[in-house]
Amino acid sequence: MHTKLSGSPASASSSESASSSLRFAQQLLARAGIGMHGVQPWDMTIKDASVPQRALAEGNLGLGEAYMDGSWDAERLDEFFARLLRAGVADMVNPAALMFHAVKAKLLNLQNRERAWQVGEQHYDLGNDFYESMLDARMTYTCGYWKDASNLEQAQEAKLELICRKLRLQPGQRVLDIGCGWGSFMSYAAQHYGVECVGVTISREQCDWAKARYPDLPLEFRLQDYRDVDEQFDHIVSVGMFEHVGRKNHRGYMETAHRCLKDDGLFVLHTIGKNHRNSTTDRWIDKYIFPNGDLPSIGQIGDAIDGLFVAEDLHNFGADYDKTLMAWCANFEAAWPKFAERMGERFFRMWRYYLLSCAGAFRARDIQLWQWVLSKHGVLGGYERVS
Secondary structure, three states, X not given: OOOOOOOOHHHHHHHHHHHHHHHHHHHHHHHOOOOOEOOOOOOOEEOOOOHHHHHHHHOHHHHHHHHHOOOEEOOOHHHHHHHHHHOOHHHHOOOHHHHHHHHHHHHOOOOOOXXXXXXXXXXXXXXXXXXXXXXXXXXXXXXXXXXXXOOHHHHHHXXXXXXXXXXXXXXXXXXXXXXXXXXXXXXXXXXXXXXXXXXXXXOHHHHHHHHHHOOOOOEEEEEOOHHHOOOOEEEXXXXXXXXXXXXXXXXXXXXXXXXHEEEEEEEEEEEEEEOOOOOOOOHHHHHHOOOOOOOOEHHHHHHHHOOOOEEEEEEEOOHHHHHHHHHHHHHHHHHHHHOHHHHHHHHHHHHHHHHHHHHHHHHOOOEEEEEEEEEOOOOOOOOOOOO
């Protein structure tokens, strides 16, 4: 008979590995002023000893899945991530799995015509009632503009007004909205500026909701891939969609916009962006929130518009996304009792991790929010900036 003792070489080795991972994780977190015993609001509270190993082996994928499992917590998850990213701790954890993810993104077109619909089915089609409880009255699922705003409704209306002014909209003009969502921009522009709009989306839920919501406005909502649009418009807008296009499709996207924009028209591109051209998509976000997402850098957008558009203006208000995400999280948590039975505790932790980790990333200035104003030939006399 052979008895496996707790003090066997295998178990001793495992225990030593766990202790080593714990020490290393503590050293990394200390660089950001974060502890592991829940003393400060942004500290981790470890409930399972495997968490450090999972995080070091899998990066944010392991950390996020451990959080979803309830294996650790933090009172201020948003500030945990803000401090972590500001201190550059995430850059010091580079497991081999990330290398495979980077190579896959570089070699494969993860946002081709077939795969482009996945994000609509997985994320945007969760249920309109769910998003209604989290967003503003127009269902604007992008960064608000908080310059003169004191609440989410004001910030989102200010953002829509800002875009309309940047486009210099005039009554009777026809506008294309690439990735129109639930029609927030289109409805605002039609009601306040007297324009007609065509919007394309890859979410059936969004398309059906918008059609039912705005039957009396001059708006056309299409369940359509942006690559299939082939007609001209006075202006084009794209708000929070370019993040799904993918680096291998950036040029094709801009060629589509160039083809569809009249010679004297303007194109406002509103997109989240990254600071480093060669960085890759966060694996946890890719798996659980936005499949096949790919944030662009300024250089990648510059490459994509080269010879097609003149960059008239570039406006960064990424810090405003922190406030927007925190407002969404407050609404989500307040409404959660209505969805708890349907979606379950694991979804709650997943969604909270998504909103608060992203808020922390914007607070740390690790990611940005840009509005580009583009023209085909340059605005005669120059473009006067709107803010």
